[in-house]
Amino acid sequence: MGEILPRLLRALATTIQISVLALLLGTVFGLLLGIARVIGPRLFYPVIDGYIFVVRSTPFALQVYAAFFLLPRAGIDLPLFVVGVLALLFNSVGYQIEIVRPALESVDKEQREAADSLGMTRWLAMWLVILPQAARRMVPPLTNELANLVKASSVLSVIAVYELTRAGHAIIASSYKFAEVLILVAALYFVTIQLLSWGAAYLERRIFTYRSGQPI
Amino acid sequence: MDGGNSSEPVLLRIEHLHKRFGTTAALVDASLTVRRGERVVLIGSSGSGKSTLLRCINHLEVPDQGSIWLDGEFMGGRFAADGRWIQASSGELARQRRHIGMVFQSFNLFAHLSALDNVALGPQWILKRPKALARAQARQLLAKVHLAGHEHKLPAQLSGGQQQRVAIARALAMGPKLMLFDEPTSALDPRLTREVLEVMLELAREQTTMLVVTHELGFARQVADTVGFLEEGRIVEVGTPEQIFDRPQHPSTQAFLNCFSPGGL
Numbered sequence: 001m002g003e004i005l006p007r008l009l010r011a012l013a014t015t016i017q018i019s020v021l022a023l024l025l026g027t028v029f030g031l032l033l034g035i036a037r038v039i040g041p042r043l044f045y046p047v048i049d050g051y052i053f054v055v056r057s058t059p060f061a062l063q064v065y066a067a068f069f070l071l072p073r074a075g076i077d078l079p080l081f082v083v084g085v086l087a088l089l090f091n092s093v094g095y096q097i098e099i100v101r102p103a104l105e106s107v108d109k110e111q112r113e114a115a116d117s118l119g120m121t122r123w124l125a126m127w128l129v130i131l132p133q134a135a136r137r138m139v140p141p142l143t144n145e146l147a148n149l150v151k152a153s154s155v156l157s158v159i160a161v162y163e164l165t166r167a168g169h170a171i172i173a174s175s176y177k178f179a180e181v182l183i184l185v186a187a188l189y190f191v192t193i194q195l196l197s198w199g200a201a202y203l204e205r206r207i208f209t210y211r212s213g214q215p216i
Numbered sequence: 217m218d219g220g221n222s223s224e225p226v227l228l229r230i231e232h233l234h235k236r237f238g239t240t241a242a243l244v245d246a247s248l249t250v251r252r253g254e255r256v257v258l259i260g261s262s263g264s265g266k267s268t269l270l271r272c273i274n275h276l277e278v279p280d281q282g283s284i285w286l287d288g289e290f291m292g293g294r295f296a297a298d299g300r301w302i303q304a305s306s307g308e309l310a311r312q313r314r315h316i317g318m319v320f321q322s323f324n325l326f327a328h329l330s331a332l333d334n335v336a337l338g339p340q341w342i343l344k345r346p347k348a349l350a351r352a353q354a355r356q357l358l359a360k361v362h363l364a365g366h367e368h369k370l371p372a373q374l375s376g377g378q379q380q381r382v383a384i385a386r387a388l389a390m391g392p393k394l395m396l397f398d399e400p401t402s403a404l405d406p407r408l409t410r411e412v413l414e415v416m417l418e419l420a421r422e423q424t425t426m427l428v429v430t431h432e433l434g435f436a437r438q439v440a441d442t443v444g445f446l447e448e449g450r451i452v453e454v455g456t457p458e459q460i461f462d463r464p465q466h467p468s469t470q471a472f473l474n475c476f477s478p479g480g481l
Contacts, residue, residue, distance in 0.1 A: 122306050
């Protein structure tokens with residue numbers, strides 16, 4: 001037990017790094033593509049929709065294999081950690097677009113009309129009026145997505161990224177302590193996801209409460 | 217209120233406007249002119265096309281047919297040298313809309329911004345005024361609509377009448393040539409209606425060019441230079457308040473106004 005926990009904790013750090021990186025990068029791309037899907041040129045719509053379709057209708061494990069085998073074939077040799085982040089990112093962006101788009105569309109049409117009537121361009125109205133109001137509505141599903149990412153990152157063990165699940169495997173293989181290690185790994189996932197969820201809820205209250213007298 | 221501004225140049229010219237929603241004809245061959253400084257009030261039953269007419273002017277609704285000129289400029293597009301019609305890009309349309317202030321029935325203040333920021337937002341970001349200047353002007357405008365001391369409040373912390381006055385200040389902040397009011401008091405109780413109408417009355421005194429859709433006939437009579445009556449998408453009668461309210465010619469106008477007479481019920 002004494003040597004198991006530190007090994008698992010080091011692997012957990014990798015799990016968290018990968019998940020948080022995928023979430024943050026995913027939010028950047030998710031926002032850009034989600035906004036483009038709402039007010040961008042119509043030309044983009046089928047491309048974005050096709051991407052979402054692919055992500056949603058193929059197993060994540062397959063996407064991970066694809067990243068692992070196809071990237072080197074395309075002459076792109078990356079460290080396993082980076083391949084893992086990219087696979088997770090590819091997957092997460094698909095879902096995050098579908099978090100951003102409905103949140104943007106849920107802002108009252110009247111808000112958009114008021115912005116239009118003042119003479120704002122579509123992009124300015126998006127930036128000043130729609131996005132700030134939609135952002136609050138994105139936080140709960142994004143928290144959910146982060147929990148999904150932490151769990152989905154366990155699939156990266158199949159390409160030997162040394163994250164929590166992979167570390168668990170390795171320790172079991174050398175020690176045969178199935179029950180202890182599995183319970184410990186499960187507990188670490190559980191605690192991590194709870195802590196991240198609380199953090200996100202705190203963030204939501206702190207940042208996304210409209211305060212009067214706030215400067216532009 | 218003097219009605220003798222017929223020598224003023226035409227600011228808004230609407231010709232033969234048509235708009236359908238599915239199978240419903242919302243506007244049928246509507247034509248109207250508004251001179252600089254003129255106060256025009258449109259009355260008529262709900263669904264008669266008054267709001268649609270207003271919303272077509274700044275292209276919140278795109279008309280199916282007909283033309284709208286604001287200060288000599290064609291709204292929503294232009295004709296090329298060879299006579300081809302070129303639809304305005306969203307950027308051009310945005311530029312044209314800056315000259316037209318609009319006040320909505322449901323206020324439509326930006327829910328995440330304080331009263332002051334609601335008013336300062338347009339000048340700062342659209343007219344690119346320095347932030348301090350935009351905010352100072354916003355403060356003055358809020359004072360003008362009797363809301364000094366409420367600058368920091370969010371829309372949800374204001375009464376309907378206060379919200380509507382912020383909305384008026386927000387529209388005025390852009391320095392529009394024309395102000396459109398789309399049933400600005402229909403969502404308000406009589407006391408709050410009064411607050412808003414008083415502000416509109418002050419604007420009228422300052423020769424603001426206004427096109428108002430309202431059911432407040434007392435206001436129409438007091439403020440309007442010209443009153444238009446709409447029915448089923450058509451402008452059936454246009455005249456001075458005296459002509460429309462005291463000697464309506466069209467049977468529909470007479471029937472509509474009878475609903476408001478004291479012995480009507």
